[in-house]
Amino acid sequence: MAETMLEVRGVATFYGAIQALHGVDLRVAKGEIVTLIGANGAGKSTLLMTICGNPRARDGSIALDGEDITGLATHEIVRRGVAQVPEGRRIFPRMSVFENLQMGATLVDPTHFQHDLERVFAMFPRLAERREQRGGTLSGGEQQMLAIGRALMSRPRLLLLDEPSLGLAPLIVRQIFEAIARIAREEGVTIFLVEQNAFHALRLADRGYVLANGRVRLSGTGRELLANAEVRAAYLEGG
Ligand code: ATP
Numbered sequence: 001m002a003e004t005m006l007e008v009r010g011v012a013t014f015y016g017a018i019q020a021l022h023g024v025d026l027r028v029a030k031g032e033i034v035t036l037i038g039a040n041g042a043g044k045s046t047l048l049m050t051i052c053g054n055p056r057a058r059d060g061s062i063a064l065d066g067e068d069i070t071g072l073a074t075h076e077i078v079r080r081g082v083a084q085v086p087e088g089r090r091i092f093p094r095m096s097v098f099e100n101l102q103m104g105a106t107l108v109d110p111t112h113f114q115h116d117l118e119r120v121f122a123m124f125p126r127l128a129e130r131r132e133q134r135g136g137t138l139s140g141g142e143q144q145m146l147a148i149g150r151a152l153m154s155r156p157r158l159l160l161l162d163e164p165s166l167g168l169a170p171l172i173v174r175q176i177f178e179a180i181a182r183i184a185r186e187e188g189v190t191i192f193l194v195e196q197n198a199f200h201a202l203r204l205a206d207r208g209y210v211l212a213n214g215r216v217r218l219s220g221t222g223r224e225l226l227a228n229a230e231v232r233a234a235y236l237e238g239g
Pocket of ligand 1: 015018020038039040041042044045046047087196
């Protein structure tokens with residue numbers, strides 16, 4: 001089995017008195033695309049944010065390359081090679097595309113900047129064309145590309161994506177998923193993808209986990225989960 005990049009063990013996360021995660025265990029190997037699917041409110045975003053240290057896990061542990069990162073500050077986790085593409089993209093609307101990408105590179109050795117910028121522009125030529133345009137004036141799909149590009153500027157080894165397909169037209173969703181596949185297969189970045197669009201996510205992923213009420217309910221290869229009766233009934237029918 002490939003080396004483990006991310007290991008989540010028994011993670012419990014609370015918002016005040018509300019418990020959102022109840023002892024979550026999962027593993028992502030180096031070079032894998034792993035997806036986490038589940039209904040609204042299942043705790044998917046909470047898990048992604050807990051991996052990034054905000055909110056902190058109250059119980060359990062999170063390890064990156066075998067080193068415990070539970071309780072580290074978010075910038076320290078980013079420095080270790082984890083980047084997050086948050087739900088809703090959260091680009092800086094009044095900054096240009098170029099400036100947004102610069103923001104992603106703040107923790108990185110500046111000598112890499114030009115090379116990394118060209119790599120992002122090669123991946124998303126649309127961003128190169130719109131380099132001076134304000135982020136807020138881009139289409140939803142372009143904003144998602146910018147959010148992914150910004151994350152790549154921090155040279156992640158592990159990229160965490162929270163619902164990148166949300167609110168996008170089917171054709172654009174396909175482009176975004178193709179880009180994610182290229183980032184994994186061509187650039188060797190390990191991917192942990194949170195999605196409500198279970199069909200696309202499971203087709204793309206090597207493996208998947210189904211989260212329900214803050215607990216892992218099922219896991220398997222993308223293919224196994226696509227064929228699973230419970231997954232089909234709960235997350236794929238009509239989708
Ligand atoms: P979605 O697809 O809607 O983003 P999700 O699976 O990502 O859903 P979370 O957003 O992680 O789910 O939410 C998990 C649970 O935690 C839900 O019950 C939600 O209401 C609760 N929750 C999330 N954020 C907060 C918060 N800031 N304060 C209190 N409760 C929260």
